[in-house]
Amino acid sequence: MHLVEFAFAKPQDAPVLTGDVVLAALWSAAGPDDGVEHIRLHMSRAGARGAAFLLASDGESAVRQCRAVCRRALEISTALRDWRLV
Numbered sequence: 001m002h003l004v005e006f007a008f009a010k011p012q013d014a015p016v017l018t019g020d021v022v023l024a025a026l027w028s029a030a031g032p033d034d035g036v037e038h039i040r041l042h043m044s045r046a047g048a049r050g051a052a053f054l055l056a057s058d059g060e061s062a063v064r065q066c067r068a069v070c071r072r073a074l075e076i077s078t079a080l081r082d083w084r085l086v
Contacts, residue, residue, distance in 0.1 A: 001055055002059055007086045011083070017048075023039060
């Protein structure tokens with residue numbers, strides 16, 4: 001299991017979201033092949049910082065899997081429109 005940290009930045013004029021909204025988007029974007037076991041989030045006025053625990057063969061694969069889930073979450077969630085992965 002690997003721990004991967006990630007961060008989302010939101011536009012200044014976007015409303016502050018609850019962690020439940022962002023978690024729901026991430027879990028909706030995660031598929032069985034992504035290896036996501038657990039996600040923790042800390043929300044702020046600037047966006048969100050998180051950590052994901054993933055099953056992966058190595059650290060690089062875990063980072064790649066986490067980025068893919070984050071990008072898909074940004075694409076499918078209307079609440080995260082204009083947010084970006086940093």
